[in-house]
Amino acid sequence: MTQQKVCFIGAGNMTRSIVSGLVKSGYNPALIEATNPSQPKLDAMVSDFGINVSNNNVTAAQNADVIVLGVKPHFMEVVGEELSGLDLSNKLIITIAAGVTAKRYSDYFKQEIKLIRTMPNTPTQIGVGLTGLYAGDDISAEQKAICETLMATGGEVVWVDTEDDLNQVIALAGSSPAYFFLFLESMVESAVKAGMPETAAREMAQQAALGAALMAKQNPELSLAQLRTNVTSKGGTTAQAVETFEKGNLRTLVDSAMSNCIARAQEMAKQY
Ligand SMILES: NC(=O)C1=CN([C@@H]2O[C@H](COP(=O)(O)OP(=O)(O)OC[C@H]3O[C@@H](n4cnc5c(N)ncnc54)[C@H](OP(=O)(O)O)[C@@H]3O)[C@@H](O)[C@H]2O)C=CC1
Ligand SMILES: O=C(O)[C@@H]1CCC=N1
Numbered sequence: 001m002t003q004q005k006v007c008f009i010g011a012g013n014m015t016r017s018i019v020s021g022l023v024k025s026g027y028n029p030a031l032i033e034a035t036n037p038s039q040p041k042l043d044a045m046v047s048d049f050g051i052n053v054s055n056n057n058v059t060a061a062q063n064a065d066v067i068v069l070g071v072k073p074h075f076m077e078v079v080g081e082e083l084s085g086l087d088l089s090n091k092l093i094i095t096i097a098a099g100v101t102a103k104r105y106s107d108y109f110k111q112e113i114k115l116i117r118t119m120p121n122t123p124t125q126i127g128v129g130l131t132g133l134y135a136g137d138d139i140s141a142e143q144k145a146i147c148e149t150l151m152a153t154g155g156e157v158v159w160v161d162t163e164d165d166l167n168q169v170i171a172l173a174g175s176s177p178a179y180f181f182l183f184l185e186s187m188v189e190s191a192v193k194a195g196m197p198e199t200a201a202r203e204m205a206q207q208a209a210l211g212a213a214l215m216a217k218q219n220p221e222l223s224l225a226q227l228r229t230n231v232t233s234k235g236g237t238t239a240q241a242v243e244t245f246e247k248g249n250l251r252t253l254v255d256s257a258m259s260n261c262i263a264r265a266q267e268m269a270k271q272y
Contacts, residue, residue, distance in 0.1 A: 011035065
């Protein structure tokens with residue numbers, strides 16, 4: 001497929017992750033532009049990825065075939081207003097924002113637009129991301145293929161059938177890297193408290209997490225419970241740790257966290 005001219009509005013954490021995945025996968029940096037109000041993030045985009053940058057959303061969007069909206073949900077209205085004077089009918093618009101429904105964008109941009117909603121995650125920057133994708137009936141197979149090709153440079157892509165399903169993707173993949181980082185932080189804090197140097201503790205914890213995730217991925221025929229059981233010797237050390245988590249209602253806590261994550265996405269959909 002011919003590479004498209006892509007412009008990212010907003011050069012924050014998630015845009016950096018996607019651009020990193022794109023450039024690492026061989027996408028031509030000369031075809032990528034990112035905009036941002038503050039200069040340091042743009043300078044980093046140039047030095048790290050060799051892409052084009054600007055602080056002019058309108059010109060950047062005008063020059064692009066594909067516009068990726070990478071601002072926070074509460075800035076989406078401002079960006080829509082800014083770009084509303086452009087004829088966007090021949091452009092594909094991809095949003096990565098959580099909690100802004102597809103129908104709101106036509107209001108913000110003051111015209112019917114061809115929009116695909118996506119939910120990526122930051123591991124996209126190293127090619128092991130996951131992006132959920134949702135398109136309405138007005139989006140052509142070619143537009144879906146363009147979006148899928150772009151987002152797949154950062155890892156796996158999953159199309160969902162309904163817009164609501166994107167909220168599950170947020171809880172399971174968009175937000176979840178933060179849960180795992182929190183878990184790692186807690187493990188490292190415990191080890192440091194017991195006297196271990198932080199660097200060594202982090203190295204061990206993150207390598208174990210990587211190994212556990214790869215084992216789960218490479219053994220789909222084994223249940224997660226089986227993988228856990230394989231580590232847990234009867235009467236041994238792991239059993240003590242796992243029992244502590246179970247007694248502390250880790251599962252209930254995770255369920256509440258994910259439900260609250262989804263509830264916030266639903267609340268934002270009313271707010272923005
Ligand atoms: N972070 C994540 O893991 C994920 C984020 N998302 C979504 O990605 C979006 C961005 O999140 P994230 O990258 O974390 O946020 P960041 O705050 O890191 O990035 C947003 C960027 O937008 C810039 N910005 C603000 N207003 C404008 C404007 N009018 N025109 C152009 N740029 C503007 C900000 O500039 P300034 O330098 O002034 O702050 C900032 O650099 C959100 O909608 C979020 O829901 C989705 C999945 C995962
Ligand atoms: O926290 C957020 O709202 C965004 C969406 C998923 C990850 N970060």
